Amino acid sequence: MITLRPADERGHADHGWLNSYHTFSFANYYDPKHMGFRSLRVLNDDRVAPGKGFGAHGHRDMEIISYVMEGSLAHKDSMGQQEVLEPNMVQAMSAGTGVIHSEFNPSPKEPVHFLQIWIEPAEADIEPSYQQFAFDPAEKKGRLRLMAGPDKKTADPAAFIHQDARMYASVLGAGEKLEQPIAKGRHAWVHCAQGNITLNGHALNEGDGAAISDESSLQIAGAGPNGGEFLVFDLA
Amino acid sequence: MTVNALVVFYSRHGETERLALAAGVGAVQARANIRLRRLKDLADPATIANDPLWTENLERMLPDYIAPREIDADWADVILTASCPASPSEMDQYLTSLKSGVATVPILDDPDDRIASARAQGRQAVEAARKLKS
Numbered sequence: 001m002i003t004l005r006p007a008d009e010r011g012h013a014d015h016g017w018l019n020s021y022h023t024f025s026f027a028n029y030y031d032p033k034h035m036g037f038r039s040l041r042v043l044n045d046d047r048v049a050p051g052k053g054f055g056a057h058g059h060r061d062m063e064i065i066s067y068v069m070e071g072s073l074a075h076k077d078s079m080g081q082q083e084v085l086e087p088n089m090v091q092a093m094s095a096g097t098g099v100i101h102s103e104f105n106p107s108p109k110e111p112v113h114f115l116q117i118w119i120e121p122a123e124a125d126i127e128p129s130y131q132q133f134a135f136d137p138a139e140k141k142g143r144l145r146l147m148a149g150p151d152k153k154t155a156d157p158a159a160f161i162h163q164d165a166r167m168y169a170s171v172l173g174a175g176e177k178l179e180q181p182i183a184k185g186r187h188a189w190v191h192c193a194q195g196n197i198t199l200n201g202h203a204l205n206e207g208d209g210a211a212i213s214d215e216s217s218l219q220i221a222g223a224g225p226n227g228g229e230f231l232v233f234d235l236a
Numbered sequence: 237m238t239v240n241a242l243v244v245f246y247s248r249h250g251e252t253e254r255l256a257l258a259a260g261v262g263a264v265q266a267r268a269n270i271r272l273r274r275l276k277d278l279a280d281p282a283t284i285a286n287d288p289l290w291t292e293n294l295e296r297m298l299p300d301y302i303a304p305r306e307i308d309a310d311w312a313d314v315i316l317t318a319s320c321p322a323s324p325s326e327m328d329q330y331l332t333s334l335k336s337g338v339a340t341v342p343i344l345d346d347p348d349d350r351i352a353s354a355r356a357q358g359r360q361a362v363e364a365a366r367k368l369k370s
Contacts, residue, residue: 056257056272056300058264076300078261098264100257100272102300 001214002200005034007207010045017052021045023191023209037211038187038235039165042118045193045207047111048073053104059095061126063119063161065148066091066103067169067231069193071112077101081130085114089134090147092159096126115193115231119148121162133157142176144168144232166234172197172222180218180232187235188212190220195228197221204230239365241268241358242312244304246275246319246326250293256318258351259343262358263316266366271308274301275326304330314365315340316358339365 011022011029022029023043024036036042041062048054053074066073066085073085077093078100085091093099105112139145139156148159149166172178182188189211192204198221199210206228212218222228241263245256256272263270274297277284284290309315317340319327331340341361346353 051299053299055302056260058260058268058270060264060267078257098261100260100264100270104299 001212002202003211004202004204005209005211007205010207017049019047021207036120037189039120039122039163040117040189040233040235041120042116043189043191043209044116046116047113048105049111050105050107050109054102056100056102058098058100059093060098061121061124062095063121063148063163064093064095065117065119065159065161065167067115067117067147067193069113069115069229071110071114072106073112073114074104074106075101075132077130079128079130083132085132088137089132090159091130091132092148092161093131094121094126094129094162096121096128099128115191117167119161119163119165119167122164123162126162131159133159137171140169140229141171142173143178144170144180164236168232168234169193169229170220170232171227171229172220173227174222174224176227177219177221180220182212182215182217182234188215188218189233189235190218191231191233193229193231195226196223197228197230198223204228237366237370239266239268239313239362239369240311241270241362241365242304242308242315243270243272243358244275244315244317244327244330245273246323247297248277248287248290248293248320248322250297252318252320253293253297255343255345255350255354256316258354259316259318259358259361262355262360263362265355266359266362268362268365271311272301273304273308275330276303278323278326278329306335309334309336309338312338313369314338314361316343316361317341318343318354321345339368
């Protein structure tokens, strides 16, 4: 079963400095029908104006992943981390017992476009931690590139998260295809980050999502004119 | 029951900010919703400009923290305060301006273990506020 989540039906908040689309309920957008999917709780498509950002605020018991599409994001937190995130980099923070952080667009000119993802951890009260890694964009072309998961050892660098969930990113050119089997009893979420793709015959454009349950595989293809970039979540 | 904790501090060189952050983390550990606010400098711009460390930290802190607003105090079940030892007047002025009867808890700087102590104080203040609320 594939349930589409069209981009234009998402929650939307335009604060001027922040233009955010919420696939699931977040902040002032509350829809009890869209509270998340399995352990995937938040998927925000955020654009932050130059020099602006999220001031210092707190989180508890959440795995928070940032995936930058364009621009850069400066991160500071109560663990003493101070980093700048750019495209082809992934940041993952385990809030656990509690962290305070801020995220800013350090550029005086360019906006930053990034996806903010929250996954509920399998257990509460874990020690807070921060991870960041860069990858070669060629690694996500034509295949699913693991970005975050519960595996202590991975072939390519990926963020460790405290949940039986994996996040992959991929870029497919127009007409390029990939197939990913889904283990029995597992679920998936696909989010089209930019461009156009098809998922098991359904067209997904920028911002569209889909919940997948009781299917044996994902068949994804890049659609015209330039294909697309997307995230796949493998969920328990 | 969810407790709203407002952390208000005044810091010039970042030391009191660290204390406030630790108290804020303690409040989050105790499952509070938190807001962090830095009081505006009362000093004139020339004085600040003559202190490079102050200038540098101010540039860093300004985007991270807005100044407390009246609605923040209205929202709060408890206000944790961290005052700058070199200049207590910013905090004194803020406390005097508070209209609501919300409880304020000063975070004390324990020189032996400032961070762990401030975290514990943040947790305890939230737990006390939760008891009062229920």
